[in-house]
Amino acid sequence: MLRGDPGEVATRPPPEALDALYATAPVGLAVLDRDLRFVHVNAWLAATNGCPACAHLGRTPGEVAPEPGAAIESLLRRVVETGMSLLEHPVSVPGRAPGGDQTYLVSAAPQTGEAGEVEGISVVVQDVSSLLRAQRALEATGLAEERARAQERARIAQVLHDDLQQVLYGLRLRLGALRRELGVCAEADVARTFDGIDALAARALTVTRTLTLDLTPPVLAQEGLDASLAWLAELMRQTHGLEVRLHRDAPVPLRDADLHALLVQIVRELLFNVVKHAATRRTDVTVLLGDGRILLTVEDEGVGFDSSQLERKRLAGQGGFGLKNIRERLALFGGRMDIVSSPGTGTRVTLSLPIPPFFSPPPPAAT
Numbered sequence: 001m002l003r004g005d006p007g008e009v010a011t012r013p014p015p016e017a018l019d020a021l022y023a024t025a026p027v028g029l030a031v032l033d034r035d036l037r038f039v040h041v042n043a044w045l046a047a048t049n050g051c052p053a054c055a056h057l058g059r060t061p062g063e064v065a066p067e068p069g070a071a072i073e074s075l076l077r078r079v080v081e082t083g084m085s086l087l088e089h090p091v092s093v094p095g096r097a098p099g100g101d102q103t104y105l106v107s108a109a110p111q112t113g114e115a116g117e118v119e120g121i122s123v124v125v126q127d128v129s130s131l132l133r134a135q136r137a138l139e140a141t142g143l144a145e146e147r148a149r150a151q152e153r154a155r156i157a158q159v160l161h162d163d164l165q166q167v168l169y170g171l172r173l174r175l176g177a178l179r180r181e182l183g184v185c186a187e188a189d190v191a192r193t194f195d196g197i198d199a200l201a202a203r204a205l206t207v208t209r210t211l212t213l214d215l216t217p218p219v220l221a222q223e224g225l226d227a228s229l230a231w232l233a234e235l236m237r238q239t240h241g242l243e244v245r246l247h248r249d250a251p252v253p254l255r256d257a258d259l260h261a262l263l264v265q266i267v268r269e270l271l272f273n274v275v276k277h278a279a280t281r282r283t284d285v286t287v288l289l290g291d292g293r294i295l296l297t298v299e300d301e302g303v304g305f306d307s308s309q310l311e312r313k314r315l316a317g318q319g320g321f322g323l324k325n326i327r328e329r330l331a332l333f334g335g336r337m338d339i340v341s342s343p344g345t346g347t348r349v350t351l352s353l354p355i356p357p358f359f360s361p362p363p364p365a366a367t
């Protein structure tokens with residue numbers, strides 16, 4: 001804790017017990033007075049700023065390193081003025097690192113005197129540039145894998161549609177022709193055999209058609225996410241008797257076909273969960289835009305469950321494969337999934353994703 005005259009504070013080093021920490025810490029550490037002038041700075045931060053530690057003393061971050069010092073200085077000034085700590089606020093310097101931007105996380109805590117006034121601040125600066133680059137590389141790999149899986153699903157669906165379905169359809173035609181040739185002369189056992197084979201072929205044809213839809217739903221990105229959800233709502237009504245009520249505040253014209261298809265597949269999985277577990281025939285799907293994000297909610301008034309247990313299982317790595325898979329696929333696009341439920345009150349699942357740069361916002365309403 002800093003006490004006394006601020007000028008006196010500016011000449012006082014930190015406690016001796018902290019000297020070793022300041023010398024060896026792999027992060028930037030500093031003490032500034034209330035005028036944001038350096039009182040102490042460790043070797044890591046001095047090297048990052050490109051000048052000796054002694055050249056920092058009595059100067060502000062903006063004077064030592066205009067970029068990003070000026071941005072950091074404005075953050076620290078708020079700490080002095082409000083007396084409130086700052087926790088891991090990101091600050092980026094364009095083009096400073098070999099691999100792109102240099103990104104720091106800045107934390108600061110006020111140091112107060114006996115009367116409670118802010119006399120200085122302690123600052124921690126972490127360089128997370130390498131971590132962010134590694135994270136982006138992993139995300140890029142994940143996106144590439146997701147797109148490869150989508151292409152493989154499309155290929156399998158094409159084989160089912162162009163080959164297997166046609167073979168099954170031809171088989172049914174030939175069975176029908178052979179049955180007509182036999183006519184009334186066919187014995188009852190033979191006729192029943194033909195009927196059984198035809199029923200099996202019809203069932204196989206239905207399965208392949210359903211599988212084709214599951215692998216590659218006919219979503220059209222150019223028509224907007226809301227149009228695809230309307231198609232999905234009608235499909236759920238026809239196949240499962242589930243009434244899906246759609247709500248949106250504006251058209252959602254996503255231009256990325258992979259993200260578009262992913263959202264439709266995830267919503268379909270969530271609607272299947274309603275059919276299987278919620279014991280209700282009605283659900284609501286809501287799409288909202290705001291604060292730079294797309295919010296998509298699937299909500300029902302079914303039997304519900306204890307979502308806190310689900311969260312504990314997720315943190316322990318014991319969550320179900322379906323929900324775990326959804327979370328991982330959303331994370332590739334910077335999204336997340338939140339589940340709120342309790343027994344007897346239904347379930348609300350919210351998907352939240354940042355609005356991508358290839359998103360075309362709706363035009364403003366005419367006045």
